[in-house]
Amino acid sequence: MQIQRDEYFADVVKQKLRALQLAKRRELGSDLHISELLNPRKAYWTRTLGERVTDESIGFFITGEAFHKVVQDAMGIEFAEKKLTLPGIVGTADICGQFLCEIKTSRKWTIPEEPDPNYVNQVTAYQAMADRPEAYIFVIYFTAGRKWDGTKPSTLEMVAWKVELTDQERIDIRQRLLDEAQRLNKALAKKDPLLLQLCADWMCVGIYKNEVQRTCPYYTTCQPEGRYPIETLLKPIEEKKAKTKRVFDGLVSKS
Ligand code: SF4
Numbered sequence: 001m002q003i004q005r006d007e008y009f010a011d012v013v014k015q016k017l018r019a020l021q022l023a024k025r026r027e028l029g030s031d032l033h034i035s036e037l038l039n040p041r042k043a044y045w046t047r048t049l050g051e052r053v054t055d056e057s058i059g060f061f062i063t064g065e066a067f068h069k070v071v072q073d074a075m076g077i078e079f080a081e082k083k084l085t086l087p088g089i090v091g092t093a094d095i096c097g098q099f100l101c102e103i104k105t106s107r108k109w110t111i112p113e114e115p116d117p118n119y120v121n122q123v124t125a126y127q128a129m130a131d132r133p134e135a136y137i138f139v140i141y142f143t144a145g146r147k148w149d150g151t152k153p154s155t156l157e158m159v160a161w162k163v164e165l166t167d168q169e170r171i172d173i174r175q176r177l178l179d180e181a182q183r184l185n186k187a188l189a190k191k192d193p194l195l196l197q198l199c200a201d202w203m204c205v206g207i208y209k210n211e212v213q214r215t216c217p218y219y220t221t222c223q224p225e226g227r228y229p230i231e232t233l234l235k236p237i238e239e240k241k242a243k244t245k246r247v248f249d250g251l252v253s254k255s
Contacts, residue, residue, distance in 0.1 A: 075097055120163065134165075
């Protein structure tokens with residue numbers, strides 16, 4: 001038997017996945033999608049320069065799509081999604097049985113006490129649009145429990161959070177969405193991205209063990225204030241490491 005790694009075959013499959021990912025991206029109409037309002041700066045560049053798919057984004061696409069489909073199959077595919085609208089805004093919420101439920105996948109090794117703020121912003125936007133007081137966030141942490149030193153293997157953990165909103169909170173969120181849509185439309189008309197807030201910080205650059213793993217495809221064009229260039233993000237990590245070393249050295253010299 002002979003076995004050897006075949007980069008060519010892997011590339012063929014990757015190209016197919018890239019094409020599928022692009023095909024699955026929604027057509028950008030005049031209505032703004034909820035995901036655009038949650039990360040308006042990226043929406044600006046996507047609408048101005050066109051959709052960009054990177055090699056890194058294929059990995060997120062595969063895991064997100066695959067886990068999402070399995071959960072929806074289990075919960076009842078016939079109710080899998082619900083189209084929602086506000087004037088000039090559209091959204092597609094996940095439905096699990098009779099509940100609004102955002103299904104997410106996360107590569108975090110540690111499960112946080114509270115869900116990621118981005119998940120909360122998304123599900124509460126859908127709650128406001130559908131005028132539902134309750135919704136769920138269901139997250140699959142597929143590398144939970146892993147350790148930096150490799151002493152522990154990861155396990156797949158599933159966690160759910162229930163989110164409740166008052167009537168007034170839903171009214172306020174609807175208004176915020178309408179205001180953000182107006183701002184994004186104005187920025188597009190005036191060709192001025194600085195009218196818009198930055199996206200969630202992890203979307204700009206992904207850093208792992210002080211190495212840059214991925215950057216937003218619009219990073220060098222956008223030059224996000226306070227997060228550009230990349231060295232400004234690496235420096236605080238270096239400083240933190242140096243501080244930890246100083247504390248450790250101090251402890252060693254005292255002992
Ligand atoms: S670089 Fe950051 S702020 Fe700018 S579009 Fe990309 S994710 Fe958004």
